Every structure is written in C-alpha cells, then in structure tokens.
Amino acid sequence: MGRPSRDVRMSFQTLKVLEAFLENPARERSGADIHQRGGLASGTLYPILLRLESAGWLISRWEAVDPSTAGRPRKRLYRLTASGLSRSSEIFASFNLGRGVPA
C-alpha cells in the first residue's frame, strides 16, 4: 500500500475482524466471510474494514471475475498488509493470545 501504518483504536469488534485475518494472514477474505465467521453485523463490519484499510492495516482488491460472465457482482477481497500483520500480531501477543506473531 505504501502508506505508513497508523494506530487504530482497538475495539472488541475490531479485534474480532483482525482475529479472522490472523487465522491465515495470506488468505484474502470478503466482508461476507468475516460477517459469517465472526458474527459481526454488517453495520459494524464495513466501517471497520474501511478504517483498517485507510489506516494501512488492510489492503483490498476486486475479485478477478467478470460480473457479466459470472452473473453476479464482484466481491471485495481484503487481506492484511505486512504492517497490519505486524501490528495486529503485536496486539494479540500483548493480550497473551500469541496468534500469528512473526518470527
């Protein structure tokens, strides 16, 4: 993303979003994935995703399908950036959860 990572105030819902990404940091997830996995309401989830993306923790891209061919809209896929992975791992490590801590 090329944008310096910013501090993000950690709410419980934000932690749940980050936890979903930290399960497999290389995996791209759509909002629906996180919505179904974490049980977060869409009204909470999408502002968090946009804020995390704006802060440089997440990066997103469109799903590589042609909507006219697929007959459906494209998904927006999110994944952690390197800085987002580092910062979120630090946060979870500080909570003694220790998930996805980089070597």
Add this chain to the structure above:
Amino acid sequence: MNQRGLAPGEGVAVEDLPVRIVGYAARSAPAILIERLAEEWLADLREQSGLIARLRFAIGCVWAAGCIRHDHVTATTSAGNTSVRPDARSVMAARAYHGPPLYSRHSESSAQAASAMCDINVTPLIDVMLVLLATLIITLPAMTHAVKLNMLPEQATAQTQLPEVINLDIDFDGAVVWNGAAMHDPAQLDNYLQSAARKDPQPELHLRPDPHVKYDFVARVLAAAQRNQMANIGFADTPAFEE
C-alpha cells in the same frame, strides 16, 4: 459497475427488498464510495441465506453507510479542506482512529467537529423502517388468510348408514309375516312393534301387502304400528298394485 439490481422499474417483491435497501444504503454513502460499496455489499448480500438474514444484512449496510459517511465528514473536516475532492483512502486515513468513536459523548476540541458529530442523518433509517413496516402490513394478512369451511357434523355422516328395515308382509288372507317369521296373533305383532319402537335409531317398517288382501287387514296393521309408536312406516313393492 452500475448498481445492479437497482432498476427503478423493478417490482417491489419481498425478496427484492434487501437488494433495494442495500442500494439505498450505498447511495447514502459518500459519493466516491457509492459504486464500490454497492457492488461489494450486493456481492456479500448474495452470501446470506434466508430472507431474514438478508434483511438484517441490508439494514446493517444502511447503518454502515451512516458510519462511513460520518467518518468521511469528520475526516474532511479534520483535513482542513485542503483538497476539493479527496480520494477515499486519504479521506479515511485522515481520520484513522485518532479521534473519538462515532457516537461518543466526548466532544472534539473544535466546534466544527462537534457539529459534524451531531449531524447524523436518521432519515434513511426511518425510511427503511417504514418500508419494512408497510411490507409487513401488506404480507401478514395474506399469510394468516384462511378459508372457513362449514363442515358437516358427525351426525350427518352417521345418517348415511342404511337404517334397519323391517319387512312386514301381509298375505291375501291377512296373515302377517315379520321379516319372514309368521305372526300367530295380534298380541305377538304388538310385542314385536313395541320392541322395535324402543330401538334408537328406530327401524323403518316396510309394509308389503299382497295385492289381493282386504284393506281392513292392512288398516289393522297400520293402526297397531301407530299405536306402538312406530314412526317410520312406508309401503314397499307398490308396483304390484299397478297391475
């Protein structure tokens, strides 16, 4: 992408309501995010199973649009109006979680930011709730509609059973035969008639007089039947009299 599923002429079916709500939510987001959010939310809406889940998701998108719009306004304010049309990331990054939460009571230092926090447009939420209310009002009577049928009582079905029939033959000489058994005297006939009259339901008495019997004998049998409370009396095999 254009806003798929938001054609103005589309019918307002209950199944289409989540799509319309999502479209409405996306349109109420900041202008630079409308197309992105519309496509993203419509794609994610398809992942929801069931009308209730889709409606919940769609209503949540309305709320999300309000939050995103608020972030947008706050970020624009805190950016000091340095750019006329900032891109989405720069606008959102300007906020980047350094400020108070969305609906926090803690006011920011500037009066401008404080006014932005109070300027939450609840009109879309009210519109959505009214649409949902109208939909429920329209659909609930149809769901509870029932056709009342006046079913026949059980007694009516019981009446379809054939009643017991007593064939009472009167021979040409006045001899009376009760279901094939000859009656020796009028007293015996009275006893049979009394016992038959006490049955519930009372059997039918079919008189079958011989065409050559005197009416006097028939009248005596009729009188005995009436005297013993027989109610269902009729003449059978009457075509024989037409000869």
